[in-house]
Amino acid sequence: MPYKPQSEPGKTAYQPDVQITRLGEKIGDPVVPADFPHHILRFRNDRWDQSIGLHSLNDEEWLSHFGKFEPLADNLYPPLALRYHGHQFRQYNPEIGDGRGFLFAQMRDHEKRLMDLGTKGSGTTPWSRTGDGRLTLKGAVREILATEMLEALGVNTSKTFSVVETGEELSRGDEPSPTRSAVMTRLNHGHIRIGTFQRIAYEKNEALMLQLVEYCLEQYYGGVQTDDPAAELFAKVAQEVAKLAGAYMTAGFVHGVLNTDNINITGESFDYGPWRFTPYWEPGFTAAYFDHEGLYCFARQPEALHWNLAQLASALRLIADSEPLVAALEGFPKAYGTAFTQHFCWRLGVESRGFDEDRDLVVAAEKGLAEKTIQIDRFFFDWGRAENLAGLDENYAAFSEFSTLIADRERSRQPVSSYWQQSGPCSMHIEEVESIWDAIADDDNWKILSKKINDIRAMGIALRIG
Structure with a gap:
């Protein structure tokens, strides 16, 4: 069966459904959220809030739930810091768990799936060890960018649901300090890990x-x-x-x-x-x-x-x-x-013909990409709108085998979106991530982040429907 990305979020009524407590007290520990000095709403996922029936919350109500963590109606209280172990870089660690987050709520989404709202940076827990239980604002911004980009590219990912700046100054050894703080809420189809x-x-x-x-x-x-x-x-x-x-x-x-x-x-x-x-x-x-x-x-x-x-x-x-x-x-x-191979064909916008034929096509593409004359996003952008090698520049000289193999493939979508008329692809490389953060850190300029989110979402629509 050809790859199909997750459908767009639909609208539904709020349907609380706490299931995690069925697993008993050993699955997690009750915790108290941190009391932050300020609550400034910086990001609200206006696509996925409707999928779990929270789109009707005004900003004040939003901050009360996702900044102060007042419980949602008929939902989990108190929140739970989940217990787990894990191999960290292949070294087993039996002393970890939710050290700066907790499971805040569970509800059904527009497809009747059980969804979790979990936090990051919401304060210390029994598993914090020497950590402060906090999250940098930069870390939250980076998570917005990661989840938005991955969702657009058809990767099964959590959704960044909310980011609230909290007014604390944090010290971190691996980045300039002090730095601004935030609390983030993510939307997941479950928080059970292999480590659980x-x-x-x-x-x-x-x-x-x-x-x-x-x-x-x-x-x-x-x-x-x-x-x-x-x-x-x-x-x-x-x-x-x-x-x-x-x-x-x-x-x-x-x-x-x-x-x-x-x-x-x-x-x-x-x-x-x-x-x-x-x-x-x-x-x-x-x-x-x-x-x-x-x-x-x-x-x-x-x-x-x-x-x-x-x-x-x-x-x-x-x-x-x-x-x-x-x-x-x-x-x-x-x-x-x-x-x-199926996902590769999907991003190219061509039909999948089964593993053997798809593998040959993908191997030929990898050979060309390995020459490093073309960036990955540029490759998919150009071939997503091109019929053949004609019209592509000399950097595609290494793709002759790929061009031959793709020539008789039928398109799974037609490139009709205005996205395909742009001069280049939407990408997310580290230099741009840093420049988006610099605008926020230096000038409190959030417009560049907002524009990037809109650009990413436009790409996601183009990849789904053409």
């Missing part, structure tokens, strides 16, 4: 493990369908994580910190720190300055996600046999290859 399962396996709590498996199947995958729910869940998660890996690569995105505590059980990308988009098809491109070995570099992301799935399989061995888990894990490379 690892913690339960570490504690050898078979009853809770089975309960969590059934919870995830019921809430995220349509219910329990077999008499081996752990293997059933793992097979579904492996498929979704394979799709995520393929989408990352086509987007030219480098998450930077693909630890097991950052991998959502729904295959939804979230929790953005040192992310970057690589301008060129550069396998060793890294996002995190502290990733000295290139563990999570651009080309190693599929392998990193595969390794993380192996840790989930290991955790599920508490209640499941090895054989079906191993079988699903061994199927990951094929699932990833299919997802990658």
